[in-house]
Amino acid sequence: MTDLLMSALAPLKLPSDGRALGESGRIAGCDLRDGVATIVLKPGPEGEDLDALRAAVAQALEGVAGVTRTRVIVEAALTAPARSRQAQGQPAKPVRAPARRIIAVASGKGGVGKSTVAANLAGACVKLGLKTGLMDADIYGPSAPRIFGLSDAPGLRKGDDGIEPLEAHGVKLVSMGFLVGERDPVVWRGPMVTGAIRQFLTEVNWGDLDVLIIDMPPGTGDAQLAVAQGAPISGVVIVSTPQTLALDDARKAAALFDRTEIPILGLIENMSFFLCPHCGEGTEIFGRGGARAEAELIGAPFLGEIPLHPELREASDEGRLVASGDGPVAKAFVRAAEAMLTHVEAAWRPAPEIVFTD
Template sequence: MGISADRFAFGARLAYLSDMNDIVLNALASVADPASGAPLNRSGRIDGADLRDGVATLVLKPGAAGEDTAALREAIQAALTAHPDIERARVIIEAALNTKAKNAKPSTGEGEARSKPPAKAIIAVASGKGGVGKSTTAANLAAACVKMGLSVGLMDADVYGPSAPRIFGLNDVSGLQKSEHGIEPLQAHGVKLVSMGFLVGERDPVVWRGPMVTGAIRQFLNEVNWGDLDVLIIDMPPGTGDAQLAIAQGAPISGVVIVSTPQTLALDDARKAVSLFDRTAIPILGIVENMSFFLCPSCGEGTEIFGRGGARAEAELLGVPFLGEIPLHPELRQASDEGRLVASGDGPVAKAFQRAAAGMLHALEGAHRASPEIVFED
């Protein structure tokens, strides 16, 4: 009886979600697709639609070259918010992939997506699985870079489990503002940041399909007013799926840092993450071993709870830099819960993150070093 009741509830939920999507789609009948002139809901451009708690989200496939995306977005938002069940509308228009055609003409820069990278260096922080402290590591690497005097941004690309708002002490912030220059990032601890966590409630899940997730990530990459950053750190989603591939192929990533814990199970998944970036020709800047050992706050002695040295051995095997060991310490847990960044301080955990950040930046210099020139003599 319980199973059939659960199935009934699940079926009712699916029917409810379908009704919500229909509201969004039907509201678009009055908006014409600029390319075909057909109603947008019958143009074939809709990649995803969702309505939750009065907020409609729409993802559109790329349009024709030169399309006025600002005018189209404005028309869509007006049509959606005219419906009594829709209070706000988020419109994500996917950017066309850049291709180099043989006879391509020079760009005029008008009506096109951002061509200039948002930072001098874009570094992805990734892991093969969740629960290894990737987000905490990404945030503290950013803080360590700030301590070195760099201009730093962090993009929380973990759409389903955004944790940057809490780690940076901004979990009470709701919404991101948009100006004529684009989406304006928030700032904390000297780091500019954006996160899906600023767009949904603290306890609200993001129930999106793949195209909507990749669309949101592309919007963060292309439409945020980052300013002139030295380093943009991308806190990647865990795993090796659509979102990771969209970032790897859609952003000019300078290099990637892999985070793992010492045990074999985590290292197995870390290898998969390394393989993903190898296949997309993105340099591996190094591996960080998180939760390497428990550092007793009273006596200062280390205890190897999960084993130790697995990530170092894996880095040697793969021929990539080992960026260091981050210990387990109550200070790190407490700081993350309270919205403080340990790497901004001077304790032993702070110094571990600062050494890892220095190693990361040193590896970045090597990744960008010019290849030797081969001279052919007559």
């Protein structure tokens, strides 16, 4: 099906310079799934009319069998300094930050509760009086709509100032889950995933945020590099369970961000112990203290333990944030958020200026 899309797009004349799209080298990827044609384009000349370009692409695909809707994603352009850094093999540094502090929440593997931790850290930041946003960068497995109670949200809308985020529990949100059906898989190749992430990073009207939490996908691939190289990340929080298997992959995630010169703000141990809702006693089901020991090993702060509690599962399934409450799990998230914010300020505190006097 991608051949049909490419054939239909090849003769399209670009509104910016009249060249044929097929000869311009700007098509980074395309896909047709459930009637939705997704086209990822490389950035064009400065000042290009993107609305006209998207309209022209949609018109070119109108006659293609199976296409009922067209989605066009234009990758963010690199600035001249960023191109220079990229040519030297260094991460591209963007020039615009959507928040005063951007904190990535990552894990080396899935299943450790990273998205739940990211969402509740955002909720804890709101509780601490901060204007907070959350970007769900897990394109293949978006969790934010369910966790924030927005599974039936109508979708994202683009206004004059960019893509308008949704809001729940005081947190502004964007997620691929707002653009696809709850049961619809996102079957995209790497360039299309990175294009979507870059669009979230550069085209969302976040407003004036104090903190933007990025819920990273698990692993150490294209999506992680797109975030690491496409946003001015203030620091990263690594989430792991106490098990050695999870810690092995958490170590790889920490190494990725270390290589991209992004500060490791610390580790959070999720499911650290089972907290009985009846007697209040803790049981170390998966062991305990593994993340603390790993933090000491790699020289990173330990931000805290999050217990395993039925309330956390119930709240996530029902679209509530535990961190908004007053129970022991909520207090654990607030303590972890406070530690995270303390370390992010320390990581980016300017060095003292030395003044020489006569």
